[in-house]
Amino acid sequence: MIAWEAAALGLLTWASIRQFDLIGHGVRAITGVLAVVWVIGAWRILQHGVYVSSHGLLIRGLVRSRTMYWRDIAAVHLHRSTHKLGWWELQDDMTVLIERHDGATINTELWAQGVDFHARPKLFRAVYQEIRSRHQSAAGSS
Template sequence: MASYWIRPYPPGTGRWLVIAWEAVALGFLTWASIRQFDLIGHGVKAITVVLGLVWVIGAWRILQHGVYVSSHGLLIRGLVRSRRMHWHDIAGVHLHQSIHKLGRWELQKDMTVVIERHDGATVNTELWAQGVDFHARPKLFRAVYQEIRGRHQTATGV
């Protein structure tokens, strides 16, 4: 599936907050590790380089994280892996409202976009109404959902 992938929404500012938070956390981990193990010289350089690389790779994945579309299908990029699906393999694109329960209390109702495949399996996307990209932009969440659904309908003639 060689085609041009686009993310139908701009990333939210929350991503930059997550990346900054991770930089501070890894900086603290580096400092604590150096102090805990009494590292000097090459040990300090090694742990700094290793944790710096972890941060760079993690930041890059956070920036690439999301749902991409093309004329051929859908690409879901997560933090660890990516998944591609052709439009003809997708039976439908739906909104799903999940409720988290703790005993008899309902904690939160979340809207997510779920992909239903023709074999009956469902695939969770990275699109979450309360996530870093859409928390302050609920209209954009609905617009992205409609965009993906419209592309699916156009590609499959449904």
């Protein structure tokens, strides 16, 4: 996986240098900028996920993070997403959705076919059940 990313980064750097006819400092600048973007993206991917605490959930995505307190969460449930392609409806896999008291839904980074759960469907269900039980116990203690 890293080899593909490094190759793509190298190709993007080479194409940028050629496109803009960069030389000297321009080459070093574009190489440095793209390397920094790659490192930041890799760091965000490593931090990606849903973190559970006694106070609520921290949902870290690629671009942003959000904290959801248990008191703000109305329900936690599984959602099977579908995508329409013309007349066809394609079934996607299960994700965990958070429903807030104001009716808004928050998509988590938990996906049954994701890297963490693809070969371990029981673990996906266990994580989902843990989030639900934490929410229910927090709602019961309020």
